[in-house]
Amino acid sequence: MSFNTDAAILIGLDPAQAQRPEAPAYLSGSAHIDGAQPIAALYAGHQFGYFVPQLGDGRAILLGEVQTSHGGWELQLKGAGLTPYSRNGDGRAVLRSSIREYLCSEAMHGLGIPTTRALSIVGSADEVYREQIETAAVVMRMAPSFVRFGSFEVFFSRGQPEAIRILADYVIARHFPELVDTPDKYPLFLRAVVLATARLMAQWQAVGFAHGVMNTDNMSILGLTLDYGPFGFLDAYDPGYICNHSDQGGRYAFDQQPDIGAWNLTRLAQALTPLMTVDAAKEALDIYPAAFATHYIDLMSAKLGIAAGKDSVPLITGVLDILHSNHVDYTMFWRALCDFDSSSGAANAALRDLFPDRAAFDSWAMDYRVRLQTENSTDTLRRNAMYRTNPKYILRNHLAEIAIRCACDDHDFSEVDRLLDLLRRPFDEQPENAVYASAPPDWASQISVSCSS
Template structure:
């Protein structure tokens, strides 16, 4: 396995013309220390986890020492933020070190919080320990859930003060992804009517990540269609684990269909389709129920940017409309059927799924607990024993009558398949996580880390790396939020 000094860099993005980025080193961070690191992320670049213990590790991933072969740079992009054109943005606090060979086409290594760049827009270019731990834990938690995402190798902290709402301490989170190119990367060149750069970037994405598009009659339309399908699938996966991104601006949307830029995210506790996880989102643009629609809106922003390459407006529309809605609906229904233990698609399933989410809304039931507890219920029950059999689920709601009525419908639907309980329950537990990164869990790790105890971050990471397993030693993380969590809020500064 390679060491830090022998990581095999091959920096494809850095071979694009200088217009796409600014080359500059990270800004050193005083007295860095390792907060946490992910062995699973290290395995992607074949890095031995034993390297975590070396004193050089914190220095390197604070940005104080450069890895041999790295070519640090900050990329330029633009984008729509909360539906409004924001103009030029870019990596205002991120430095791309380069690309390391690994699984797939390779993994770019990026330091987030490593100092100012030409795109910082008067900001300090730093991240804080709070937001860095949140991104680190959620990146790895989403990967363990099987949801496409950027990854996080480590968090390095420092006692350097950083002002946000209050004075906090600085940190750098090291992110991995095949590419950090965004919808806004294309919007940038389209807004400037720089068709040559737009085409060059599209060709880079096609040739490096989507070579099958090159064989299409219109490779750029094929690329847009591919992004539409992947984005639709991602939205469906978010919805079916109760994940809310919180700030789905076009500069936070991955061209590869990855979950990108973890900030004011949240996993659903008490179900509310209108829940807004981002305290900065005054009008609920990025509420839970709005995410599929916003994914669709963002694709039209991308389609507009690519229109000079794709061709007629009708071609742009076809690339999106022929792929987005059908993919979202098929993926969403398949995943919800699996969560409900349904192996077959039968007429009337759409109505039943609608009824299921209606019950979740009426009962304001805990989203993750509901599906996990449902996974253990039998398909048939003696009426005399029903109260005891269904007690784990009934005990988390007030209106048991409404829940019982829905369970009757569910059992009737299961009867149409006749699937053995043991087989069905095992399949349900494999798709209904027991553990997700609830805000209170992240907050408990953050508070401990701010007090100098990083063990809780490592403990949470260990738990979330196996979200579908029972893990009795981590039972406390499966509980609903404690009372003190009611005052928690996250915003764009998160």
């Protein structure tokens, strides 16, 4: 078992409670928590572009909500067993995918990206049958809300406009209270979701995160990163990176995510049309391209340590082009760029050596140097700001794989705990953990993740 003290503090739970002998039973759903009213949610969704009229929580059980002075947190068990929506499945989750979700939700939080959180993971000796026999696990995850785009789609497909209104009013009252008394609250609600999704897509792209399964049932109405399955962070920069072995057509490739975000929002807007005119829905959707572009340029400009604006675009696209053509590690490059010397090209030899095509880097670096000098940038101040923007540590697939093997083969969660602590502080140097910032080993390219878990 691994327990996340940071998440416990969010809900006012004394972390010492995790040391009680009965804690694993409560955290895995084997024992009933007083006050819990377990339910499984119904929703539909577009999966790989095709509408499925009924999905629902096939392996997730919502226990209830913990109210705090900062708002409510819903607690949900993932992998605890059968629900009415298990669709001939077993309702269980395998340990390997559970570890990945547990670690990545906290890694994304450390990166400042909106996400569900994870309180705990409890392993089990129970066998789960997937592509092979594996052991089971249960993750206790948390979010202000687990409502999804598909939560509205299911009622639209059934022709139930009153159910759509009830759900929309609930979400607005709980999470967008400033809209409750406005006469056009539904179009404004949609607009808020569009903006939140645009921001989330920009953050994913800037940090190099690929979700892998951007079905509408995996899209949070609050703009949270939801349902970690076959995700992946970029190693060598490849805009066409496909992290999901099941996605043979590349629908959810890294560079497709912003457009898929827009496509999914269109499906949500369609489901909300009983509450607004088509023109009002279209007006809300129309703000997405500019909102995404603005946030993305802002984030990438910050990664470069320059002032944001449209004039930053040539530097952004230029560096992405040479990262791609030279197969440079995305995270390592941005961290190394923090130490760029704007006064001397010779001082940037280590950064330059990341590129087999030195001339291409030299050309871009000259433009970058001119921009920094034009802005009267001070290397020390810029470096400190860039360190807070460009992480040194991300949850690379091989790091998760090592932790998974320790837990699965040796029942040892110490590496899970070590990564959890490391990823809470991804922007810190942490010299004692520098090995975790190294380039992935050759065997990492053989790691395959898919929807089957």
